[in-house]
Amino acid sequence: MTEQNQPTEIAVHYFAAARELAGVEQETLRLPKVALTGHELLAWLGQLHPRLAPFLPRMRLALNDELVQLDVRVQAGDRAAVLPPVAGGAGDPPDAVAGGSGDPPDAVAGGSGDPPDDLVHCAISDAALSVDDAIRRVTHPSAGGIAVFLGVVRDHAAGKPVARLDYEAHAALAEKQLAQIARAVVAAHPGTRLCAVHRVGSLRVGDLAVIVAASSAHRDAAFAACREAIERIKAEVAIWKKEWDPEGAAHWVNFG
Secondary structure, eight states: OOGGGSOOEEEEEEOTHHHHHHTOSEEEEEOSSSEEEHHHHHHHHHHHOTTTGGGGGGOEEEETTEEEOTTSEEETTOEEEEEOOOSSSOOOOGGGOOOTTSOOTTOOOOSTTOOOGGGEEEEEESSOOOHHHHHHHHOOTTOOEEEEEEEEOOSEETTEEOOEEEEEEOHHHHHHHHHHHHHHHHHHSTTOEEEEEEEOEEEETTOEEEEEEEEESSHHHHHHHHHHHHHHHHHHSSEEEEEEOTTSOEEETTOO
C-alpha cells in the first residue's frame, strides 16, 4: 500500500455527558497529521466541538477499548472514546490515570497470579438482573458464607425526588474493568468466588441496578470481598447514570 493510500481516519465515540456536549454520538474524523498525542486529540476535539471544550480536562480517553494516559500516540485506524467521570467516583483528571500501558487504575490483570476465570463472573446487561442467578454462580460445596450487595434505584438523591435513572456504559471497556476488579478482589481474598453484574438502560424506582455476590468458606472473607468489589466498581468502571426528577429535568450524576 502506498503512503498516500494509508488510512488517515479515526473513529471517535462520545459517551453520556460528552455526547450531549458534542452533539454527536460518534463520528469518523480525518487526522490533521499522521499521529497525535492524547492531549492533542482532545484539544482538536475541543476545537471541533466548542461546547465540549471547557469540560475536556475532566474527561478520560480510551483507545480501542482500553483506558490510556494522554501522552499515548493516537494512530490512524484507532477507535477513540471520550469518557466523563464515572457515576460513582470522584473522577480523576486524565493525567491521573494510572498504568502507563493503558490499564485502569489498580485493576491490572493478566499476571501469572490471576485466579482462574471460573471463580469470577462479570457482565453488563440491558435485561433485568437476577439475584438467584448471581448466587448460583458463586455457590459451591466449600462455600459456607455468601454475601450479596444489591444496588437499587431509590426515589431520592441529595434531598431531591428521583423518578428514574438512565444507566449508560462503554460496554466493552466496562466488562473488562469488572473482570479486572473481580480477579483482583478474588486474588486478595483467597478462596472466594465473585459475581458482579450491572444493568444499563432506563430503570425505575425499585429496579436492581447492580448485584455483587461473593462466596467463601467463612463469612468474613465473603463480606470483605463483596464490599471491596462494589466500592471499586462504583469508583472505576465506565458506567454513567442520569437522574430524572418527576418534572422531567435531568442531569448526569457526578458531572455538571
